[in-house]
Amino acid sequence: MKLERLKLYNFKNYAEAEMNFEGSIHCFYGKNASGKTNILDAIHYLGFTKSYFTGGDKPTIRFGEENFSITGRFTTPTGVTENIKVSLKSPGQKKVSRNDKDYQRFSDHIGQFPVVMISPSDSDLINNGSEVRRKYFDSVISQFDATYLENLIRYNKALSHRNRLLKIMKDKRMQNRAQLEVWDQQLMEYAVAIFEKRVEYNKLFSKHHAEMHSRLTDETEIASVEYDSSLMENDMKSLLDESFQSDLQAGFTTKGVHRDDYFFYINEHRARRYASQGQQKSYLLALKMAQYMITNEKTGHKPILLFDDVFDKLDPFRVQMMIKMLCQDPFGQVFITDTHKLRIEDIIGAVSPIQLFKVENGTVKADE
Structure with a gap:
């Protein structure tokens, strides 16, 4: 193109x-x-x-x-x-x-x-919160997996409805678990699909990223991307059941794939805490090159x-x-x-x- x-x-x-x-x-x-x-x-x-x-x-x-x-x-x-x-x-x-x-x-x-954008503002991926990293990887996957994008859209819609009900319950001091069931069912369905794809694509992404980072740093450093999700230890139903009381107190859904994160490492150390500015730039450039490679591989x-x-x-x-x-x-x-x-x-x-x-x-x- x-x-x-x-x-x-x-x-x-x-x-x-x-x-x-x-x-x-x-x-x-x-x-x-x-x-x-x-x-x-x-x-x-x-x-x-x-x-x-x-x-x-x-x-x-x-x-x-x-x-x-x-x-x-x-x-x-x-x-x-x-x-x-x-x-x-x-x-x-x-x-x-x-x-x-x-x-x-x-x-x-x-x-x-x-398209793949490489910008000085990409440092936000390392220095800002999980939402920035999650949105980035979601945008990458969405470019070559339309089903993933559709599941993500449906999950977020169900999440929005559930959060609206939780806020009403909090404000009115209600505890009607049954009202949430229809949205819980949808969250459970879409969360599994999203989680499985994130796991699958992170393996491929990590492979390309490690290769590109090695080329950029003359093989002097080892870089990795680790995906972290609460679904690695519990299913979505258990998470929603266990967090119901805390959700009521907060007025929104506190657990699920919308809270997932990605951790960036250089030589087994967190890039956010220990990497120099130069190391962070090389890491991010390799990240964008990996995005290019996997998008090309998946879309042709x-x-x-x-x-x-x-x-x-x-x-x-x-x-x-x-x-x-x-x-x-x-x-x-x-x-x-x-x-x-x-x-x-x-x-x-x-x-x-x-x-x-x-x-x-x-x-x-x-x-x-």
């Missing part, structure tokens, strides 16, 4: 912009806050129907405007043209279309045009790789090593941002043909 054209309208700091892409490696240069990252985020929208950086759509609308649109023209390996458009006319009127046909459910689009597509602020994570030598790797199978199209044109040309351009774009004050123009 290759992105050939990108059009932006009222997206973040862009009033209007259009880019045509040639080759495989596209580099955007310009000062900080000029809009380089916004271009990568627009491409992420085309794959995931949402921003990588903001929690909703409203912050992505250009200041003073009421709507935005992102349009991408893709070409498949067989030469078929696909046109994807994400637009928002007003709050609650978001549309995602493929070849002018609107999706009824945005989730049906996930995984059709896979080459995800678009979005590499924001490439030199934030790697020194010049490792950047060149990375670019050499990205020029080989199974990698495909890559979008890169950096502040220095000469650095891009001297380090990245030395090992691969590149297409350069200058970004300045919400405008973007291809170099001649």
Whole structure:
């Protein structure tokens, strides 16, 4: 899958912009806050129907405007043209279309045009709470397993209904266990399916991650990803029964796969506590490369790789090593941002043909 054209309208700091892409490696240069990252985020929208950086759509609308649109023209390996458009006319009127046909459910689009984003903000995966890591791995799996995504959506809906009832019971000091049974049954059904897939995919993910981390660190460190879930020791029914009183006191469901976590280790030590900043960057880069590999393996597509602020994570030598790797199978199209044109040309351009774009004050123009 290759992105050939990108059009932006009222997206973040862009009033209007259009880019045509040639080759495989596209580099955007310009000062900080000029809009380089916004271009990568627009491409992420085309794959995931949402921003990588903001929690909703409203912050992505250009200041003073009421709507935005992102349009991408893709070409498949067989030469078929696909046109994807994400637009928002007003709050609650978001549309995602493929070849002018609107999706009824945005989730049906996930995984059709896979992307992998690498950003300095990825440090949140190590330093923040379990919800950040869980959401990340859920988004990875959802790109190649539609059944997993559907089970996750249904689990969260049942969880929301159960939590609403628990809050009512807490507020009114009621203890009616029977009212929760219909939602408990659904949680039990979907929790097992989610748990089993997380276990399965974490084994594959861990394999790719260890291999990529070894390549990035010249085999000097051993990295691992461990999945942790309360379902490893108890079934969902037992968890819900045992936690009923604590759920009533809290007003929400305290146990289940929505509380799962992933632990990151380097040489058997928690990366969050003991890894240096450099070690954490290598760990996270290997994590994203593992995401790329497993998505390619499961879908047969080459995800678009979005590499924001490439030199934030790697020194010049490792950047060149990375670019050499990205020029080989199974990698495909890559979008890169950096502040220095000469650095891009001297380090990245030395090992691969590149297409350069200058970004300045919400405008973007291809170099001649």
